[in-house]
Amino acid sequence: MLEIKNLHAQVEGKKILKGLNLTIQPGEVHAIMGPNGSGKSTLAQVLAGRDAYDVTEGKVIYNGLDLLDMEPEERARAGVFLAFQYPVEIPGVNSTYFLKAAFNEVRKHRGEAELDAIDFLNLVKEKMKVLELPQSLLNRPVNEGFSGGEKKRNEIFQMAVLDPKLAILDETDSGLDIDALRLVAEGVNKLKRPDNAQLIITHYQRLLDYIVPDFVHVLYDGRIIKTGEKRLALDLEERGYDWLLAEYRSQTTETPSGLVGAR
Amino acid sequence: MTMRPSTEGVVTGSDDAFLASYEQLESRDHGVVPPWLIALRRAGIAHFGELGFPTTEDEEWRFTNVGAIASLPTHPAHSWDNPQPAARELERFTFGQMPSIRLVFIDGCFTPSLSSTELSAEGVEIHSLKNALQANVDWVQGHLGRYSGADKNAFVALNTAMVEEGAAIRILPNRRIEKPIHLLFVFNTTQRGASIHPRILIVAERGSDARVLESYECLQEGETFTNVVTEIVMGEGTRLEHCRLQLESKRAFHVGTIHAHQARSSHLITHSISLGAKLARVNINPVLDAEGCECTLNGLYVVDGGQLVDHHTAIHHSKPHCNSHEFYHGILDGKAQAVFNGKIFVRPEAQKTDAKQTNRNLLLSDEATIHTKPQLEIFADDVKCTHGATVGQLQDEAVFYLRSRGIGKDAARRMLVHAFASDIINRISIEPVRTELDQIMFDLFEREPGV
Numbered sequence: 001m002l003e004i005k006n007l008h009a010q011v012e013g014k015k016i017l018k019g020l021n022l023t024i025q026p027g028e029v030h031a032i033m034g035p036n037g038s039g040k041s042t043l044a045q046v047l048a049g050r051d052a053y054d055v056t057e058g059k060v061i062y063n064g065l066d067l068l069d070m071e072p073e074e075r076a077r078a079g080v081f082l083a084f085q086y087p088v089e090i091p092g093v094n095s096t097y098f099l100k101a102a103f104n105e106v107r108k109h110r111g112e113a114e115l116d117a118i119d120f121l122n123l124v125k126e127k128m129k130v131l132e133l134p135q136s137l138l139n140r141p142v143n144e145g146f147s148g149g150e151k152k153r154n155e156i157f158q159m160a161v162l163d164p165k166l167a168i169l170d171e172t173d174s175g176l177d178i179d180a181l182r183l184v185a186e187g188v189n190k191l192k193r194p195d196n197a198q199l200i201i202t203h204y205q206r207l208l209d210y211i212v213p214d215f216v217h218v219l220y221d222g223r224i225i226k227t228g229e230k231r232l233a234l235d236l237e238e239r240g241y242d243w244l245l246a247e248y249r250s251q252t253t254e255t256p257s258g259l260v261g262a263r
Numbered sequence: 264m265t266m267r268p269s270t271e272g273v274v275t276g277s278d279d280a281f282l283a284s285y286e287q288l289e290s291r292d293h294g295v296v297p298p299w300l301i302a303l304r305r306a307g308i309a310h311f312g313e314l315g316f317p318t319t320e321d322e323e324w325r326f327t328n329v330g331a332i333a334s335l336p337t338h339p340a341h342s343w344d345n346p347q348p349a350a351r352e353l354e355r356f357t358f359g360q361m362p363s364i365r366l367v368f369i370d371g372c373f374t375p376s377l378s379s380t381e382l383s384a385e386g387v388e389i390h391s392l393k394n395a396l397q398a399n400v401d402w403v404q405g406h407l408g409r410y411s412g413a414d415k416n417a418f419v420a421l422n423t424a425m426v427e428e429g430a431a432i433r434i435l436p437n438r439r440i441e442k443p444i445h446l447l448f449v450f451n452t453t454q455r456g457a458s459i460h461p462r463i464l465i466v467a468e469r470g471s472d473a474r475v476l477e478s479y480e481c482l483q484e485g486e487t488f489t490n491v492v493t494e495i496v497m498g499e500g501t502r503l504e505h506c507r508l509q510l511e512s513k514r515a516f517h518v519g520t521i522h523a524h525q526a527r528s529s530h531l532i533t534h535s536i537s538l539g540a541k542l543a544r545v546n547i548n549p550v551l552d553a554e555g556c557e558c559t560l561n562g563l564y565v566v567d568g569g570q571l572v573d574h575h576t577a578i579h580h581s582k583p584h585c586n587s588h589e590f591y592h593g594i595l596d597g598k599a600q601a602v603f604n605g606k607i608f609v610r611p612e613a614q615k616t617d618a619k620q621t622n623r624n625l626l627l628s629d630e631a632t633i634h635t636k637p638q639l640e641i642f643a644d645d646v647k648c649t650h651g652a653t654v655g656q657l658q659d660e661a662v663f664y665l666r667s668r669g670i671g672k673d674a675a676r677r678m679l680v681h682a683f684a685s686d687i688i689n690r691i692s693i694e695p696v697r698t699e700l701d702q703i704m705f706d707l708f709e710r711e712p713g714v
């Protein structure tokens with residue numbers, strides 16, 4: 001479903017991703033963990049098509065398509081969804097209006113007819129219920145004045161409405177209390193099907209209690225330095241990253257730039 | 264200070280047509296209107312004579328060259344007997360036939376057959392200005408010209424010289440007027456230089472609450488000239504929402520001045536929406552002349568092509584414990600130019616003043632220019648004054664967020680521009696006006712090109 005090969009990316013001349021490889025098959029859940037600043041959000045944003053990041057090398061194939069060659073909206077319509085680490089407030093754009101526009105674009109791409117206002121509203125209400133979001137949010141501008149937790153739940157709500165094939169969650173669990181966490185996990189798990197996949201970026205094992213990953217990767221200094229099964233997340237939670245970084249350093253002849261031991 | 268520079272070459276030097284218009288009016292009205300009005304007009308023309316049309320050497324008019332106005336072959340817009348438009352032609356200016364007390368002015372003339380049958384209603388007394396002057400209504404005499412500063416601004420002076428038609432509105436004490444009072448000015452003529460000088464007086468008596476809407480429209484595209492002055496006198500504890508919509512022809516010239524005098528604990532809200540005209544200049548000058556006053560100035564200008572729009576606001580904090588808030592948004596495309604000058608004067612005794620000013624501008628083209636300038640003159644020490652001006656393009660993060668949900672780049676941009684305008688429009692409390700403006704913005708920005 002997704003194949004990332006030797007991905008290099010930089011922002012404002014600063015190299016962040018330095019040869020990242022990752023393959024995701026349909027039906028799989030992958031978790032990415034890693035210290036602050038290791039490049040997790042960069043990866044997520046590059047996959048979603050943020051042009052502030054320059055891809056200098058590498059390839060990303062998504063369902064047979066050259067993902068890096070597509071505009072952000074084309075990626076979204078083809079089923080890529082990014083739940084932002086920091087959802088953007090958009091004053092003046094009504095949430096319902098925004099979501100309906102997005103939803104109809106995605107449907108149009110799939111060759112489906114637009115839903116009429118009533119059917120759309122019913123769909124939206126049903127998804128809101130799952131996430132226990134107050135319906136009043138629909139009448140407010142996108143994310144404006146939402147609490148931290150509401151913003152995160154709103155991302156998952158949008159995801160539930162848009163029904164993507166590849167969902168990328170960038171620290172959606174940060175800042176959520178345990179009840180909200182469970183709701184978010186439920187929303188994500190509802191989406192799980194043999195033909196779609198999820199890439200979950202997190203710092204905490206606790207989300208992975210609810211969304212069980214098939215693989216856990218550790219991203220460090222722009223590369224994946226370790227891949228394991230679910231229990232790797234438990235190990236990291238218990239022991240931190242230091243042992244892994246030490247292991248990594250002893251294996252590589254080339255010293256990763258500057259960052260070593262910095263965190 | 265406004266001064267006529269000695270360099271004759273800069274001035275277009277053809278105020279003559281304007282003087283002729285005045286003389287015509289004076290000779291016609293002699294002995295018909297009350298003597299005090301004749302005197303008021305005379306003072307007006309004298310000030311106009313002294314001041315002359317401003318030039319760009321005048322700091323207040325640096326970016327706005329009114330030479331084209333000065334050289335217009337001005338004449339009263341109603342000089343030609345155009346057939347009166349049918350009511351149905353005006354429907355599109357009525358916000359979906361919004362219930363209101365409506366006064367319609369065609370080419371500057373009050374037209375009763377197109378206006379509400381009853382002008383005065385429970386709690387409010389309304390006259391066309393001409394009727395009020397002929398009947399010599401005492402409160403009109405008491406207030407007209409008292410605060411407008413004809414000695415400082417040539418356009419106000421000119422308007423004062425030409426005082427004839429417009430509206431006089433008095434809201435009675437402690438009354439809340441539910442229906443908006445709508446003054447609709449429509450140009451029907453296309454004669455170059457067709458001019459109107461409406462004068463509007465709004466007297467809000469203590470404890471009253473009302474909404475007044477002035478809209479400037481046209482049936483045909485013409486090189487017309489509007490020079491309007493609105494005087495607002497607010498009594499204690501009053502609330503007045505004033506909305507001016509300038510939707511004139513893209514070839515028109517429009518100058519509008521609002522003077523508001525506020526008594527204790529009054530709250531004035533103004534909205535200035537400016538979309539039309541080739542050149543539009545709006546001055547808004549509230550004087551917060553007693554404790555506990557508040558004024559909120561909202562504005563939106565949307566211009567493209569060769570349009571120029573200029574807002575000069577001057578908020579006078581004269582007494583302690585007053586608040587002012589100002590929010591202006593501008594959207595500029597093509598070679599359009601906009602000017603925003605926001606003055607806030609805080610007098611020495613005006614302690615505990617809280618003044619906030621924001622002017623944000625979106626430039627959709629490289630050729631558009633904006634001159635934005637806050638001008639704070641603060642002579643008290645215990646005050647809170649903030650101002651901020653931004654000029655820029657759309658926020659990349661917001662565009663990306665919308666695109667990441669499948670919304671196309673253009674659509675995302677249009678949605679955000681529309682939202683930027685809505686931010687101001689949504690502050691208008693008159694729902695049908697909001698809806699109409701929102702539709703105009705949608706048509707301007709979100710309708711698919713070519714559809």
Ligand SMILES: Nc1ncnc2c1ncn2[C@@H]1O[C@H](COP(=O)(O)OP(=O)(O)OP(=O)(O)O)[C@@H](O)[C@H]1O
Pocket residue numbers: 011012014016034035036037038039040041042043052085
């Ligand atoms: N726009 C930018 N300009 C400059 N530096 C940037 C920019 N975006 C990211 N960086 C830098 O790139 C590095 C990787 O950032 P990224 O956000 O991908 O890390 P992360 O792994 O998501 O971290 P966190 O766990 O804190 O979310 C950091 O050092 C960050 O400061």
Ligand SMILES: [Mg+2]
Pocket residue numbers: 040041042085170171
């Ligand atoms: Mg991050």
